[in-house]
Amino acid sequence: MEKEREGFPLTSLREMNILLSFHHPSIVDVKEVVVGSSLDSIFMVMEYMEHDLKALMETMKQPFSQSELKICDFGLARQYGSPLKPYTYLVVTLWYRAPELLLGARQYSTAIDMWSLGCIMAELLSKEPLFNGKTEFDQLDKIFRTLGTPNETIWPGFSKLPGVKVNFVKHQYNQLHKKFPATSFTGTAVLSDAGFDLLNRLLTYDPEKRITTEAALNHEWFREVPLPKTKAFMPTFPAHHAQDRRMRRMLKSPDPLEEQRRKELQGELGTGGVFG
Template identity: 75%
Template sequence: MEMRKRPFSTSDIKCLMLQLLGGVKYLPDNWVLHLDLKTSNLLINNAGELKISDLGLSRYYGSPLKPYTPLVVTMRYRAPELLLGTKEYSTAIDMWSVGCIMAELLANEPLFKGSNQVNQLDNIFRTLGTPNEKTWPEFPNLPGSKANFVKQRYNLPQKKFPATSFTGSTVLSESGFDLLNRLLTYDPEERITSGEALNHRWFQEVDDFLSHDG
C-alpha cells in the first residue's frame, strides 16, 4: 500500500485498522510473529479489502520466550525495545508496528523517520518523550538504555493530528488518540493487544465513523 496524494478519511482509516487488527489478531492466536508489519506489506484491493503480506521474517514463538535477534522489523516500524537491544520479545512488537501504521495512515507519511537505530530512537523520544523507570520499568535493564539520550519531556503526538481541521487533513478524536497512544506505549507489557484494540471505543464512535467524512 503506497501513500496517496490525499490522506485517507477517518472512516477509511477505521475500516482499514479494523481489518489490519483482525489479521494481526490471527497471528498470535496461532503463535506467529509477523516481524515486518509496514504499509508496503499491506495489500488493498478496489473494494477496500486489506490483506497482510510478506511473511518472510515471521516466526513461531512459544512460552517461555526464547532469545531472538533484535534485528527484525523495518526501521521506521521497529519497536523501541528492539532498538534498545532486547532479545526476548513477543506480540507487542507487532502492535508497535500497527501503531506506526495507524499514524502513517493519518498523516500520510511515516511518524518516525530515523536513518539508523540511534536516530530512530531520537525521533521516537522527541515525539513521545524519553522513557524512564517509572514509565517503563524494564528500560534501565535494556542493553541500549545506557546511552546518553537527551531527556525529552513526555509529549503526546496530538499536535500532528488535530481534533478539527480547516485544511482537509485527517482529524482524530480523543478516543482515537487514546488508541494511538496505547499502541505506541513504551512498556511492551502495557501495550494494547490486538484483541483489546479491536474492542476499543474509537471504533464504536458510530456518528463520527459514518457522518464526518465524505
C-alpha cells in the same frame, strides 16, 4: 537465491511454512510454492492484490477510510511459544520497529507487532511515516522527540536494556497529540479522542502495558462513524505496476535483513548504531 552463499535462506523457509499453515481473510493467501527451471528460481503464488499500502497513499489526493487491507510480508516472522526464547533484535522494518527492539531486547512478544500497528495507523491518518529514521539511533531520537524520553517510572526495566547506555537527549513531554488533534484548520490529520486513545495505547513504551490485539479490536474507536462497510460499498482504485511504485519511492525504510548482512560483514552486530 543468487546472493545466497549457504543454500536456501532460512527466513524464506519460515515465511513459506507460516503462510501455508493458515488461511485468514486479512492475510494474502498463498496458493502454492513453484520451483522454476532450477532451485535458484522458487516462487510463492499468491492471490492478486492491486496495491501495496505505500503506493495507494502516494496516489490518493484525499485521506480514505474505506479499504480492505491484507498482510503479505512474513519474511521475518517467527513462531513462538512459552517460555519465550531469546531472538535477534534485528527484526521489523526500521520505521515500524518497537523501542524495545531498538534498545537491544532479545526476549520480546507480540507487543512489537502492536507498536508497528500504531505506526501504520498514524501513517494512514497523516499519509506520511510517523518515525522515518535513517539509523537505529536516529529512529530512537525521532520516537523520543514525539513521545518523550522513557524512564523507569513509565517503563519498568527500561534502564537494564543494552542500548540505554547511550546518552539520549531528555524530552519530557508527549507531543503526539499535536500531530493528531481533535480539530484542525490547517489541514493537519485529525483524530477523535477515542482514536487518539487507541493510537496512544498502541505506541505505549512498556510492552507489558501496550494494548493487545483483542483489546484493540474491541476498542470504542471502531464503533464510531464511519462504521465498517462491506466490500461491495468500498471504492476501487486503478492498479499500478510494481516497477512504477518502486520508482516513486524516493524515501525507503532500511531493510532489517540488509542491516544484518551489513553488520555481519563489519564483523560485529551494532557497529554504527545504538550498540556501536
